[in-house]
Amino acid sequence: GENVEQHPSTLSVQEGDSAVIKCTYSDSASNYFPWYKQELGKRPQLIIDIRSNVGEKKDQRIAVTLNKTAKHFSLHITETQPEDSAVYFCAASNRGSQGNLIFGKGTKLSVKP
Amino acid sequence: GAGVSQTPSNKVTEKGKYVELRCDPISGHTALYWYRQSLGQGPEFLIYFQGTGAADDSGLPNDRFFAVRPEGSVSTLKIQRTERGDSAVYLCASSPPVGRNYRGELFFGEGSRLTVL
Numbered sequence: 001g002e003n004v005e006q007h008p009s010t011l012s013v014q015e016g017d018s019a020v021i022k023c024t025y026s027d028s029a030s031n032y033f034p035w036y037k038q039e040l041g042k043r044p045q046l047i048i049d050i051r052s053n054v055g056e057k058k059d060q061r062i063a064v065t066l067n068k069t070a071k072h073f074s075l076h077i078t079e080t081q082p083e084d085s086a087v088y089f090c091a092a093s094n095r096g097s098q099g100n101l102i103f104g105k106g107t108k109l110s111v112k113p
Numbered sequence: 114g115a116g117v118s119q120t121p122s123n124k125v126t127e128k129g130k131y132v133e134l135r136c137d138p139i140s141g142h143t144a145l146y147w148y149r150q151s152l153g154q155g156p157e158f159l160i161y162f163q164g165t166g167a168a169d170d171s172g173l174p175n176d177r178f179f180a181v182r183p184e185g186s187v188s189t190l191k192i193q194r195t196e197r198g199d200s201a202v203y204l205c206a207s208s209p210p211v212g213r214n215y216r217g218e219l220f221f222g223e224g225s226r227l228t229v230l
Contacts, residue, residue, distance in 0.1 A: 091155075101146075103156045105153075
């Protein structure tokens with residue numbers, strides 16, 4: 001089955017700096033890669049996703065890149081703000097946007113003012 | 114409310130007891146998912162329903178875990194003979210039918226925190 005590895009497990013940056021979180025996946029059939037943000041005690045919420053037919057997607061300060069050959073994808077947050085502090089999870093699925101997502105273990109991002 | 118609703122929000126039980134966790138998905142969402150999240154870990158897939166049937170139950174850890182969705186809406190996750198290792202937050206999520214406007218997002222509930230003493 002699919003296995004998703006995520007690193008780093010913790011990341012601390014100064015406000016205004018960029019943050020990068022990386023994930024690798026094992027199943028070459030995976031074709032849908034979302035990123036979720038989970039604030040302490042809250043539910044995970046989708047922040048951006050990418051499908052295997054594109055290599056990069058951007059939404060304001062957030063971007064995701066996908067390298068299908070290497071089976072890895074990354075989340076980039078620019079101009080970080082304290083409210084970006086949370087745990088971020090990558091995930092992968094081989095059933096498009098339906099079916100079970102396999103999540104990474106998460107990255108705790110701390111943005112220091 | 115318009116979101117995914119899970120009850121109870123907190124459940125404390127003794128080892129060996131039976132537990133039921135309920136999920137009320139967003140109206141009109143055909144797919145429903147159960148995940149388990151332990152402290153410091155990512156959500157772990159348990160089971161996925163499409164309508165009334167379990168489309169994929171490969172994540173259920175053993176036969177003590179069972180889930181139903183008899184009318185294609187509300188779902189109940191049932192855990193028999195609970196063990197301390199079952200302690201976790203049980204997350205439910207739902208998603209609408211695949212269509213032109215569907216982004217692919219899973220809408221999560223706030224979770225049910227289960228503590229087995």
